[in-house]
Amino acid sequence: MRRQTAMALAAVFAMSVAGTALAAPANPFVDVPAKHWAYDSINKLAQAGVISGYGDGTYKGDRTLTRYEVATIVAKAMANSEKADAASQKEIDALKAEFGAELNNLGVRVDNLEKNASKVKFTGQIRARYDYQDKADTDIDRTKERTRLRLNMEAPIAENVTFHGRYESQSEWGSSAGSEAKLRQAYINGKLGEVGYSFGRQPIWLGQGMIADITGNCDGLLLSGGNKVKVTAGVFKYNMGIYEDDYANMKNLNYAAANIDATINKNLNMTASYIADKNELNYKTISSGFSYTGIKNFAITGEYGINDSDHANSHNNGDEAKAWFAQLKYRGAQQDKIGSSGIWVGYRSAEKGFDPSELSTLDTGRYADLTYGNMDNIKGMEIGAEYTVFRNGVLSVMYEDLELKDPQAGQNKDKQGLWATLIYSF
The missing domain is CATH 2.40.160.10 (Porin)
Structure with a gap:
């Protein structure tokens, strides 16, 4: 599960925020100190809309993600798949197969014709x-x-x-x-x-x-x-x-x-x-x-x-x-x-x-x-x-x-x- 979560975050991060210059906003989550080793990456993912944390303003980075939470990240990777290189696309395809049931429940069609049409x-x-x-x-x-x-x-x-x-x-x-x-x-x-x-x-x-x-x-x-x-x-x-x-x-x-x-x-x-x-x-x-x-x-x-x-x-x-x-x-x-x-x-x-x-x-x-x-x-x-x-x-x-x-x-x-x-x- 940890490997799959890392794959999803890596794919989305590469396509959504890599190479993008982001201003340094206020600390996005109260439980992520500015000196934390992952602060910059979490900040960029939050600015790109990939992660949004919880309603109380916390990130809860020490908590294991549920399959539905990982599926949400995979869905965002799929939405930007046209930006993916061959290696990232391969990872996305594997994640789609693994989390197919959760994606369908979230209203994301894994094999949708609309997505293919959008490539034109x-x-x-x-x-x-x-x-x-x-x-x-x-x-x-x-x-x-x-x-x-x-x-x-x-x-x-x-x-x-x-x-x-x-x-x-x-x-x-x-x-x-x-x-x-x-x-x-x-x-x-x-x-x-x-x-x-x-x-x-x-x-x-x-x-x-x-x-x-x-x-x-x-x-x-x-x-x-x-x-x-x-x-x-x-x-x-x-x-x-x-x-x-x-x-x-x-x-x-x-x-x-x-x-x-x-x-x-x-x-x-x-x-x-x-x-x-x-x-x-x-x-x-x-x-x-x-x-x-x-x-x-x-x-x-x-x-x-x-x-x-x-x-x-x-x-x-x-x-x-x-x-x-x-x-x-x-x-x-x-x-x-x-x-x-x-x-x-x-x-x-x-x-x-x-x-x-x-x-x-x-x-x-x-x-x-x-x-x-x-x-x-x-x-x-x-x-x-x-x-x-x-x-x-x-x-x-x-x-x-x-x-x-x-x-x-x-x-x-x-x-x-x-x-x-x-x-x-x-």
Whole structure:
């Protein structure tokens, strides 16, 4: 009984108060002198609500606890079991079995589905965005006002296995059109020995984001390994969604991808990436990039890539389509710090055919038409600023001044855009 009591107190103490700085209140129990060897531990347990003593203000530490009193402590350990490490969880499971009858009498269900359900963590993000693009195309609305909801889910489903999900809905302001929620992500990740895996509908991010930064609709398997040099490789199928009716040759393609992410030192990160569709029709792309934070308050990012697919060759007289981008950012808005801010300036250049399916957005442009892709047949600069207006709420404004690298006859080559976005998370 003494061992079981010690196990229960140790488990609760570790999860409830370990690492917590508590002020030194008045003596919690009149029969526990301040110089007693257990005073600090008893004080912390009392402050954490694990023990409450008796009605007369005493602790009665020399008295043997009843099974019901130990069961009360076990119940508190169960209520905080998500904080437990593997060893503590094993102890809690043993205590649940030992004191099952007492726990049930106390109204604590040992094997309750509600507890399992509570392990699902929900977070979300609302994005309200207005943008204006100045271009001559009369069949494309120059302004867009949209609200997007993302509902994220995360839940442990086994040891070293976690589920991730995302439902997403977007519609124009004042309209419910297109607001149907769609499952953008539903995947598990975990480890088998030293090899990590990610399986299901998941985001795909390669390098610094220039050749792929897709947030969803990618169904496949990725394997990874390494620490300072992390190597990732896998296959997936991608549904473009918005262009699938008009560009059937670019939808639902099977892709192979690989990525090397190397931490050179605390300030320098280098990447090398590859992506290709099954028959190398639209993508046979390699890239190399870097990010550098060695200058105080500044971050520099850049990437260069080559696409040697059939599609790229057909638009460049048999040669590859080349592209690069660079960005310089000063400071940055932090979601949890009101008043924090950042500014950035960037430049991009991409030959025709480099990114025909718009696998890259660089977190900027609006999907409007393939003529003005974010990394396809485009060049020019962008400048932006961001500011945390309230906790978990970031406002950003960006201006783009781009033009087509290879305009067709009679086609307006200029593209200016203004973007104002408020993103708040919960």
